[in-house]
Amino acid sequence: MVHFERNSQLPKHLYRLWNRLSSGSYFPQAVKEVAIKKKGGGVRKLGIPTILDRIAQEVVKVHLERMVEPQFHNSSFGYRPGRNCHQAVEQATVNIFTNNWAIDLDIKSFFDTIDHGLLMKAVRHYCKDRWVLLYVDRWLKAGIVQADGCYVDRLSGTPQGGVISPLLANIFLHVSFDQWMAIHYPSKRFERYADDIVIHCRTEWQAIYMLRKITQRLAICKLSVNKEKTKIVNLRGSSEKRYSRSFDFLGFTIEPHWMRVKTGCRLMPRSVISKKSVSSVLEKFKGVHRIRKSIEELARELNPIIRGVMNYYGKFWTYHTTDLWNQVNKRLLKWVKWEKGLYKLAAVRWLKMKCHEKPNLFAHWKLVYP
Numbered sequence: 001m002v003h004f005e006r007n008s009q010l011p012k013h014l015y016r017l018w019n020r021l022s023s024g025s026y027f028p029q030a031v032k033e034v035a036i037k038k039k040g041g042g043v044r045k046l047g048i049p050t051i052l053d054r055i056a057q058e059v060v061k062v063h064l065e066r067m068v069e070p071q072f073h074n075s076s077f078g079y080r081p082g083r084n085c086h087q088a089v090e091q092a093t094v095n096i097f098t099n100n101w102a103i104d105l106d107i108k109s110f111f112d113t114i115d116h117g118l119l120m121k122a123v124r125h126y127c128k129d130r131w132v133l134l135y136v137d138r139w140l141k142a143g144i145v146q147a148d149g150c151y152v153d154r155l156s157g158t159p160q161g162g163v164i165s166p167l168l169a170n171i172f173l174h175v176s177f178d179q180w181m182a183i184h185y186p187s188k189r190f191e192r193y194a195d196d197i198v199i200h201c202r203t204e205w206q207a208i209y210m211l212r213k214i215t216q217r218l219a220i221c222k223l224s225v226n227k228e229k230t231k232i233v234n235l236r237g238s239s240e241k242r243y244s245r246s247f248d249f250l251g252f253t254i255e256p257h258w259m260r261v262k263t264g265c266r267l268m269p270r271s272v273i274s275k276k277s278v279s280s281v282l283e284k285f286k287g288v289h290r291i292r293k294s295i296e297e298l299a300r301e302l303n304p305i306i307r308g309v310m311n312y313y314g315k316f317w318t319y320h321t322t323d324l325w326n327q328v329n330k331r332l333l334k335w336v337k338w339e340k341g342l343y344k345l346a347a348v349r350w351l352k353m354k355c356h357e358k359p360n361l362f363a364h365w366k367l368v369y370p
Contacts, residue, residue: 013052014055017052017055017056021056021059021131021135024131024134026056026135026138028049028050028053028056028135028138028139028142029049029050029053029142030142030143030144030145030151031047031048031053031142031143031145031162032047032048032049032144032145033045033047033048033144033145033146033147034046034048034147034161035147044160045159045160046160046161047144047159047161047162047165048161049163053139053162054162054163056135057139057162057163057164058163058164060132060135060136061163061167063132064123064126064127064132064136064164064167065081065167067126067127068126068127068167068170068171068174069081071126071174072170072174072178073174073179073181073182073192075091075178075189075190075191075192076170076173076178076192076193077091077191077193078166078170078192078193078194078196079166079167079169079170079194085250085251085312086312086315086316088191088193088249088250089249089250089252089254089271090271090316091191092191092198092200092249092254092271093254093269093270095189095191095200096200096235096236096254096256096269097268097269098200098202099189099200099202099235100202100203100234100235100237101200101201101202101203101204101207101232101233102199102200102201102207102232102233102235102247103197103198103199103200103201103207103211103230103231103233104198104229104230104231104232104233104244104247104248104249105197105199105211105214105225105230106196106225106226106229106230107195107197107218107223107224107225107226108223108224108225108226109157110169110195110223111157111158111159111160111165111169111195112156112157113156113157113222113224114156114158114169114172114223115156115221115222116137116141116155116156118176119140119158119168120133120136120137120140122171122172122174122175122176123136123168123171136164136168139158139162139164140154140158140168141153141154144159166194169194169195170194172221173192173194173195176217176218176221176223177192177197177214177217177218178192184213185210185213188200188201188210191249193249193250196249198247198249199214203237204232204234204237204239204241207232208232211225211230211232231243231244231247232244233245233246235254235255235256235269236256236267236269248274248276249271251273251274251277251312252271252272252273252274252277252313253271253272253273253274253275254269254270254271255269255270255272256268256269257269257270270320271316272320273320273321273324277313278323278324278327281309281324282324282327282328282331285302285328285331288302288331288332288334288335289331289335289337289338289339290338291335292339295335295336295354295361296361298335299361299362302362303362303363306328306362306363306364307363309321310363310364310367314367318367321367325367325368326368328364329351329364332351332370333347333348333351333370336350336351348370351370352369352370355369355370
């Protein structure tokens, strides 16, 4: 690992990196394995490169991205300049208006199972620069230092956590899925954010057929469908068989709901915060009632989290987050009881008084009063 203890060392390290990159003598160090919790349980293993390796990957990423970005499909949204999660969720919601069925596709351990040979073939198709191909190949083969300090060779996959990994994943799925869909099934709409994919179909038969064909295509590309998480969703169609009526996509649950229109009531799609996301957000407020601070200091500490949640999940509309903010207010009430030593009714009066005096103290009070 390279440590920049003083700013004066930075030019020296950068010069060495440039010299090695330009001469072909640059070899990346092994990445450090770090495990983080997933929303749905389990852990996701990240591979964290050194500082100099991150700089080198950024150089190659910028160069390679200029070549492949114009080639990417319009329905690909993940880790691309000018595109974000909200666009993917909005397109998925709009596509349900004309498609009553959807496939919620999950690729099993995608980042860990990408075949190096196929990935290099895809990169080579779009980029002929030898130095780019050389260093991408070396990054793919760089080993892993596990939490216990053991070194392990990497035979497949590209580690999440690297600067260039999302771009390489997009290139691989562009060739193996996006382009294949555009050539063989151009009428089928889909949204892809990295390895999170939703495919829209008009009928039950189409959904079953497409899932079978996609499974076969991914198998050719040495990927497998996660059968436990992949599902066919019946949003507004008719069927004798029971299917899921909603699916989660990028933290939102997309589902049909009854809406009043001029001709009566009609099933319309909507996107609301998912149950997993609610649990994940509330986890951030766990233990708030034990913080020994003034309410103003507590607000300064929590407001960045609250604003981030409001900006993401309140992008389209805010009413669906009411229950979440009521839960946050309950935690604030618990803090008042703990900090002020009050019983419930007195604590409620105290918190309401604070809300009346400073209605903007907590960012979510604009939506839900305590």
